[in-house]
Amino acid sequence: MTHLKIVSFTDRGAALGKRLAALLPDVLTERYDRAGDPSLRQTFLSRFAQQAMVDSGGIVFIGAAGIAVRAVAPYLAGKSLDPAVLVVDEGGRFVIPLLSGHLGGANALAERIAALLGAVPVVTTATDGRGAFAVDTWAKEKGLAVYDPENIKWISAALLRGETVGLASAFPVEGRLPRGVSLSGPAQCGFAIGFDLAAKPFLHTLHLVPRIVHLGVGCRRGVDRARIEAVCAEALRAAGAPLLAVAGVYSVDRKRDEAGLLHFCDAQGLPFTVYTAAQLSAVSGTFSASAFVKETVGADNVCERAAVKGAGGGALICRKTARDGVTAAVAVSDWRVSF
Known part of the structure; x- marks a missing residue:
């Protein structure tokens, strides 16, 4: 959990919210004191909930569970999309995960908050209650x-x-x-x-x-997102890997501000990493060398070397795919299932 919004409705709840934020130094917390902050008095809780459901990793309501349920209910998007939603009573005695207990991490967050506050976590998911294997929690981990x-x-x-x-x-x-x-x-x-x-x-x-697939991408200056997307999709099809498996996109540092690449990564929610020509040249392996690319960027290949570098030295499962001023290659990290 990296981004948490804490909303309270009473002075006592606000004090607890402030204390909770201080106890979570590794989490970006935003506090909304609806009782004491004058700027919030004329705002609607429903608007807060609507925004928080799409731009935060979790929401903690300090107050009645009914308030939280009514606030978020109109904006539920699905099991894999909703953020963690929790309720803490203003006395700090109970912590209740209401939504996204497993995939959203609400159950784990409830356990953590309860330990910090000396409260009781009220976890209601059946697998947790019976100590059964929770496949969604394991998948997230x-x-x-x-x-x-x-x-x-x-x-x-x-x-x-x-x-x-x-x-x-x-x-x-x-x-x-x-x-x-x-x-x-x-x-x-x-x-x-x-x-x-x-x-x-x-x-x-x-x-x-x-998520162990790594996309290496090179392109001419000014190539738009659509062309980058099309070539990356072609490379992934050739590799037999879905977009869902992609962990990140990688290129040479000259492309750090390439608009088409940035738009592609933003649209797919993928991190974008760039390497210097020296870093790419140092990657070991056999690659599709190009004298033109070597003269232009300082490394004989961008997409294949960047993909392997991003994969931590993993294997190429699709070599350079080139079309419309875009090159893409796919590498996969060494990985195994572990219990």
């Missing part, structure tokens, strides 16, 4: 993207009934499997880890995608 969050319910329900849940993985699996999860036993539902979003190893399949 491991950096896996959830392609079809509506299928989480099949996994959780089966485990709570004591049934076996299957696991199919395109990557090596390490560690002891959670209770109820099997790599070999028959199962009606299960989760598949890999890049193939059409795979159906189980009747009800939850697809989890490791």
Whole structure:
């Protein structure tokens, strides 16, 4: 949790909000004291909730749970999209995660806040209550993207009934499997880890995608976002990797202010990293060398070297794809499933 909005409605609640913000030095906190801040007195709570639901990682309401429910209800977007929403009573006795307990991290945040305040965390999700494996919490911890969050319910329900849940993985699996999860036993539902979003190893399949793919991109000055997007999509198709698996985009430092690249990364919510020509030249491997590129930017290849550098020395799974003044390559980090 990196960005948290704390809203209170009484003087006592405001004091608790101030204390809580001080106890979370690693989190960017914004406090909204609706009782004491004159600038908020003529504003609507619904407008605050609408904005907070899209631009923060979590909201803490210090007050009645009913106020929080009514405030956020019109703006719920979905299990994988909603931020964490919690309620703390103004006395600081109870911390209740209301929304996005697993994927949004509300349950973990509730446990942390309760420990800081000396309060009781009131966690109501069934898997947590029974100590069962929560696949969405595990996926979040491991950096896996959830392609079809509506299928989480099949996994959780089966485990709570004591049934076996299957696991199919395109990557090596390490560690002891959670209770109820099997790599070999028959199962009606299960989760598949890999890049193939059409795979159906189980009747009800939850697809989890490791974000281990790295896009290296080079382009002519002034190339627009649409062309960059098209070539990157072509490279990803050739690599057999979905956009959901991409961890970041990488290029040479001369492209740090390239508008088309920046717009592409912003639209896809991807971090953009640039390297110097010397850093790219130092990457080991066999690459598609170009004398023109070497003369222009100082390294004989941008997209392939940048992709491998971004992947921490990982393997190229798609070499240079070039079209319309854009080059793209795809590398993948070495990764395995761990429990």
